Amino acid sequence: MTYTMAELKVFENWYDKAGVRATPRRLTPQDRDVLKHFFPKHLIPHLNHPLVAAQEAPLRRYVEAQHLYQWLNFTAEFEVSVVLRATQRIADNKSGLELSRRLRMDAFKICVDENYHALYSMDAVDQLEHRSGIKSLDYEFQPFLARLDGVADAHPDHRRLVQLLQVVVFETLITALLNDVPKDTGVITLVRDIVKDHAIDEGRHHAYFAEFFKHLWGQLSTSERRLVARLLPGIVVESLQPATRSARAALRHAGLSDDTVTTVINESYDRVSVLNGIVHASARTVALFEECGVLDIPDGLDAFARAGFPQASAH
């Protein structure tokens, strides 16, 4: 897969096309629309578990609402704490790389986009709580961030580099959710609208970070390349960990017993299904790494193979 300079022209019309510039505030209509689904059922593994599927409709609706809320709360925090943390540094010329003024300006545009995504994610939680009467459970982002940043714990001198890699990884993943939610007419219109707006912006970001990674990789020393190649699979795996903590809290609050909740979580998020999901969602990201030569470095190939990526075993 090649990302050409022509594709990055998408940022030239950012002033007219970016969600923050071109779309109105999305609102929940005052009709029965809020009675639709909060989220597509096939994207909520624990909702499809037989022990949850057998429950009454209001309980399942509560679990569905909490799943949407956790995704919105996660997005609001992630955009600011992870994506902006690194992207603002690129924009400010503090990334440690030599980058063109155009790449820095485009990073500024991405910062504006991501702040807006965080804002409308929080706005959607507020509107939906109000209209549906279902309150969002408290959301704790810190455990996710600690695990994601923990990949760099053994390499404190390279924390900033790892933060750049986190953004490259996350911004080039294939998110089924961004594709599936807007098409699902059974889902609440506000949710479909904001996911559609988000997906359009993320298409630009994807092209940007694929190009950015090529610059980053091109400017690393041999020893840094070996380190990056070793760390990347861990960053991919941590970026795509399912939100089992939130799922557990939602099921407990819905009234299921501790034992039932443990069974539901263990069986809905077993190791093999989770790994398959990670491999699928990161296929394009890993293809980008492969194209840049990350898997040509023996350490990288080993690290990806050990983490269970079939692309690496095919080498």
Ligand SMILES: [Fe+2]
């Ligand atoms: Fe975003």
Ligand SMILES: [Fe+2]
């Ligand atoms: Fe983004």
